[in-house]
Amino acid sequence: MAHENTAASSRRRDMALRPWLAHLEATGRLAIMKPGIKLKHELGGIANRLDGRKATLFPAAGDSDISVISGLLSDRNWMAESLGLEGAALLEVFQDAVAKPLPWTEIKDAPCQQVVHDDGDLLSLLPIPTHNEHDSGAYITAGLLIVRSPVTGIQNVAIHRLQVSHGRELGVLLLPRHTLAFFNEAEAAGNDLDVAIVIGTDPACLLASQAIVPLNMDELEVAGALGGAPLDVVKCIGSEIRVPANAEIVIEGRIRANARAPEGPFGEFPQYYGERAERHVIAVDRITHRHDPLFHTIVGGALEHLLLGAIPREATILDTIRRTFPSVKDVHLALGGVGRYHLYVQMRARHRGEAKNVIMACFAAHYDIKHVFVVDEDVDIHDPRSVEWAVATRFQADRDLVVVSGAQGSKLDPSTDDGYGAKMGMDATVPIGAPEFRFTRIRVPGQDEIDLETRIDPAVTLATLHGWSAQPGGGQKP
Numbered sequence: 001m002a003h004e005n006t007a008a009s010s011r012r013r014d015m016a017l018r019p020w021l022a023h024l025e026a027t028g029r030l031a032i033m034k035p036g037i038k039l040k041h042e043l044g045g046i047a048n049r050l051d052g053r054k055a056t057l058f059p060a061a062g063d064s065d066i067s068v069i070s071g072l073l074s075d076r077n078w079m080a081e082s083l084g085l086e087g088a089a090l091l092e093v094f095q096d097a098v099a100k101p102l103p104w105t106e107i108k109d110a111p112c113q114q115v116v117h118d119d120g121d122l123l124s125l126l127p128i129p130t131h132n133e134h135d136s137g138a139y140i141t142a143g144l145l146i147v148r149s150p151v152t153g154i155q156n157v158a159i160h161r162l163q164v165s166h167g168r169e170l171g172v173l174l175l176p177r178h179t180l181a182f183f184n185e186a187e188a189a190g191n192d193l194d195v196a197i198v199i200g201t202d203p204a205c206l207l208a209s210q211a212i213v214p215l216n217m218d219e220l221e222v223a224g225a226l227g228g229a230p231l232d233v234v235k236c237i238g239s240e241i242r243v244p245a246n247a248e249i250v251i252e253g254r255i256r257a258n259a260r261a262p263e264g265p266f267g268e269f270p271q272y273y274g275e276r277a278e279r280h281v282i283a284v285d286r287i288t289h290r291h292d293p294l295f296h297t298i299v300g301g302a303l304e305h306l307l308l309g310a311i312p313r314e315a316t317i318l319d320t321i322r323r324t325f326p327s328v329k330d331v332h333l334a335l336g337g338v339g340r341y342h343l344y345v346q347m348r349a350r351h352r353g354e355a356k357n358v359i360m361a362c363f364a365a366h367y368d369i370k371h372v373f374v375v376d377e378d379v380d381i382h383d384p385r386s387v388e389w390a391v392a393t394r395f396q397a398d399r400d401l402v403v404v405s406g407a408q409g410s411k412l413d414p415s416t417d418d419g420y421g422a423k424m425g426m427d428a429t430v431p432i433g434a435p436e437f438r439f440t441r442i443r444v445p446g447q448d449e450i451d452l453e454t455r456i457d458p459a460v461t462l463a464t465l466h467g468w469s470a471q472p473g474g475g476q477k478p
């Protein structure tokens, strides 16, 4: 590929998973386990214990000779780093990638098709773990599910939870988003919808799969723009779907028309179980993979799960809101709000009521957003304590609260009625026209500039200074 002339090329990493894993190891952030860790609960338990600190690699997991990896992007800064960025630029680069996606490049002889299986109990070839206590069984949790619109041929990429129902069948939860829209088109015509499930992709593909972009935008083109070069793709053996060529594992199959079967429960990002219900069914026709493939799993509810959903959403929510309200500076989907439900908004409000309009725009930006907190520029929206301080000292409930009842929310929020519920916004900005000094935050001038190394005296103790100190086995001498 001879794509070298953009600013993006300077931050381009190899568009594959393995270089990122090697980078994590080289920087002390990869824990490699002993072989044979149990797929049921033990693997997830270990990954959770190291969540946010180290990625994990489980050689020959369970009875398999395939290694499992987890926690690849379990820190906000790792996500930026995986794209070669400083943290602050992440949302900006994501917005640029969504605005200027890069068409992919099709190749032949892709690594992800080095080995092909189409007989027997295909899913038993893979080390698929069971994570949370009440999960109905083994789940593929980090699979990029790719479909093509039967009408336009444009692809969609998303992550859906995939229950292993038996050796050649998966149960899939299709929330009311793009995959379901494409499937509904196929099913209305009485047809199955071809699908590819891609496991073990580079960080750019994982992040791009979570972009909130229009229906007819292929997220693999966003991945190319994020990575700084067109993504290499290859055509599936049994369909027209194009998948990332460097992926570790690809499952080819079909979402079956007029078929539903029980799926769930499954431990989800809100830290609750998604309930068991009749859901869509995927017939598995083929598995292809690299030599010695890696199987990526995301433990339900872990930081990787929360952050993968949160950060791409922040980028698109910020972009959407700023079109009407350029006074908005930054947004953050707080981890305490499971990276989906609580949005912190930082703005410079200039007009009476403006913050309330921003609150309403936030509700419209994504139906998962449930509670919005709007604060001024002197509040750090990446610090929940700072946001709480603004609510505690600048918010009056009878004046600054917005409540909307009977709105669409997240079906995975157990306090809603199957996704039907209330919204709340808090305007915790300083009222327009308030006397400035009344809301001036206290500070010690020059505090941050003091060089403590030059002020602390390590040679002096209480004993040398005042002639007394704590004694072992005795009290302090007066």
Ligand code: MN
Pocket (backbone or CB within 6 Å): 156, 157, 178, 213, 214, 215, 217, 219
């Ligand atoms: Mn989409």
